[in-house]
Amino acid sequence: AQSVTQPDIHITVSEGASLELRCNYSYGATPYLFWYVQSPGQGLQLLLKYFSGDTLVQGIKGFEAEFKRSQSSFNLRKPSVHWSDAAEYFCAVVGGSQGNLIFGKGTKLSVKP
Amino acid sequence: NAGVTQTPKFQVLKTGQSMTLQCAQDMNHEYMSWYRQDPGMGLRLIHYSVGAGITDQGEVPNGYNVSRSTTEDFPLRLLSAAPSQTSVYFCASTPGRGQMNTGELFFGEGSRLTVL
Numbered sequence: 523a524q525s526v527t528q529p530d531i532h533i534t535v536s537e538g539a540s541l542e543l544r545c546n547y548s549y550g551a552t553p554y555l556f557w558y559v560q561s562p563g564q565g566l567q568l569l570l571k572y573f574s575g576d577t578l579v580q581g582i583k584g585f586e587a588e589f590k591r592s593q594s595s596f597n598l599r600k601p602s603v604h605w606s607d608a609a610e611y612f613c614a615v616v617g618g619s620q621g622n623l624i625f626g627k628g629t630k631l632s633v634k635p
Numbered sequence: 636n637a638g639v640t641q642t643p644k645f646q647v648l649k650t651g652q653s654m655t656l657q658c659a660q661d662m663n664h665e666y667m668s669w670y671r672q673d674p675g676m677g678l679r680l681i682h683y684s685v686g687a688g689i690t691d692q693g694e695v696p697n698g699y700n701v702s703r704s705t706t707e708d709f710p711l712r713l714l715s716a717a718p719s720q721t722s723v724y725f726c727a728s729t730p731g732r733g734q735m736n737t738g739e740l741f742f743g744e745g746s747r748l749t750v751l
Contacts, residue, residue: 565725565742627677
C-alpha cells in the first residue's frame with residue numbers, strides 16, 4: 523500500500539536560514555506527490571505538486587521540491603525562511619484505486635527571530 | 636469566493652449524542668471528502684464521494700455516515716459520538732473524480748469536535 527513518511531516531527535530554523543523538509547514515499551509506479559501547508563487554525567493549502575516531467579518543481583511562497591526516484595524522496599526546500607513560514611507541512615501521495623490523497627504525519631516548522 | 640464552507644467550527648458533545656457536520660462547496664466540484672486530523676497522526680480519510688449519489692469509505696470510516704444528494708453538499712454524521720471521535724474534521728473538494736485531475740484539494744477551515 524502507498525504510504526508517506528515525514529521523519530521530522532518538529533524543526534526549528536532561524537529566520538533567513540535555508541530549510542529542507544524530508545518526505546519519503548512508498549509507491550510502485552510513478553507517484554503523484556504533493557506538499558501542503560497548514561497555518562494555525564486553518565485548513566491546508568497546496569504549495570506544489572509533482573506529476574511527471576522536470577523533477578524540480580516550483581511552488582508558491584518561494585518553495586521548491588525535488589523528486590528523486592532512486593531515493594523515493596520528495597523533499598521540500600526554501601533558500602531563506604521568513605517568520606510567516608512557521609506552520610505545519612504535510613507531504614502527500616495519491617494512492618488507492620480511487621486516487622485519494624494519503625498524507626504524512628506532518629512536520630511542524632518553528633522560525634526563530 | 637466562499638470555496639468550501641464547514642459548520643459548525645466548534646462543537647462539544649456528550650458520549651452517545653448524534654450530530655451532523657455540514658460541508659458545502661460552491662465550485663461545482665465532483666469530488667468531496669472528509670478527513671480527520673489528530674496530533675501526530677496527520678490527516679486520515681474518513682469518507683469520500685466522486686459525485687452526487689456516490690459515496691465510499693476511506694481509511695477510518697467506523698462511526699461515521701455520509702450522503703451526497705447534491706453536488707454542493709456532503710454532510711458527515713456521527714450517530715453515537717464517542718470520545719475517540721474528538722478531533723478536527725476537514726472537508727475538502729476537487730474538480731473531477733480524484734486528485735489525479737488537478738492535483739489540488741481545496742480545504743475548509745475545519746470543525747473542532749470534542750466528545751466528553
